[in-house]
Amino acid sequence: MAKKIRIGVVPYMNAKPLIYRLNQHPGSIELSFEVPSLLPAMLKQDQIDAAIIPSIEYFRSGRYAIIPDICISSYEAVESVKIFSRVPIQQIRTAALDKSSLTSCALTKIILHERYHLSPQYTQWDKHDDISQADADAVLVIGDNAMKVSDNGYFTVDLGQAWYEYTGLPFVYAVWVVKKDSRIPGINKLLKDAKEGGMQAVQDLAAIESRRLQLTPERCLRYLTNSIRYNLGAEEIQGLQAFYRYAAALGLAPGGAEIVFNDT
Incomplete structure (x- = not known):
């Protein structure tokens, strides 16, 4: 029997479009829910194979590769x-x-x-x-x-x-990562397909989250489609790099870090 891919995720509404479709693979994927600050340690200790981690932790660690095309970001107000x-x-x-x-x-x-x-x-x-x-x-x-x-x-x-x-740039709060030396065939496609499937189901997700949080469906849908963005494009990468420069200047992250993408 193939080993399950262990994926660490945050429990917040903003991550739900990224993980909604992963629940359809119970035989091959195991999800672990934790607050953002705890997931990097779980990945470091090999308790999980991939995780959504805080962008600052990516720069502090130096041991991770980013899954391309996916992030949790905002362009202007984020609300959360x-x-x-x-x-x-x-x-x-x-x-x-x-x-x-x-x-x-x-x-x-x-x-x-x-x-x-x-x-x-x-x-x-x-x-x-x-x-x-x-x-x-x-x-x-x-x-x-x-x-x-x-x-x-x-x-x-x-x-x-x-x-x-x-x-004048978007802000990237979190990225999908794996360890640089890990080889998880198909992980990039798996997570990108999950994101695209989640966005297709965003109205259903908004209804589910409105009941969980006791917020209106309209507010949840606006949040998931307008306040939060999920594509890691050129502007998001610029925002990520700007955040790193400010963080390093204030001593919140070490110098010399680079953005490295996973290729599997």
Whole structure:
């Protein structure tokens, strides 16, 4: 019996179009759901064979190859990566970061430093459902939770919008990767076909997610078709490279990293 391909995925709505069709291969694919920050360690320890990982972790590691043509990105507002602040943004002195997302934490530091010229004290935050209890001026919230937190009473920054306004480029939050030395025949086609099949089923996915998250089907469909993008094209690669340059300049990633694509 052929060995199953073990694939690590995030549990958020934004990844559902990428993995929806993978559920149709229970005999050959095993899915493991985890928050973004934990998947790189699982891949490093060979607990999984491929994973959606935070883009910052790709540059920090140096051991992965990117699956071509696929990513989780945004062009302007993303809706699901937001800073909620009790004080005007320019007055932020302390910020609590959602520790489940490495890329969004790095993006927060880049946006606050480069665009707002701020270097607040950062702490970690993991009580996603009640940001009012955070002992900080501002809180970073990601994923499905960010879409459910009310803006009322807070100054907010949509980090996808802030990045686009600052750079004019899309922002890439996560990419599919495998280890550079791994050989998984057909993995590129498998994941690309899954993405294309998921996008064909996006209206069904929006209905499913609206029931799970208690959001309207219209909002979920808008999010999956407009806020989030899934093609890793030339502009997305430019955005990824720009993110790396800013991250490296702030000491958030080592120098000398390059984008390498998987060829199987």
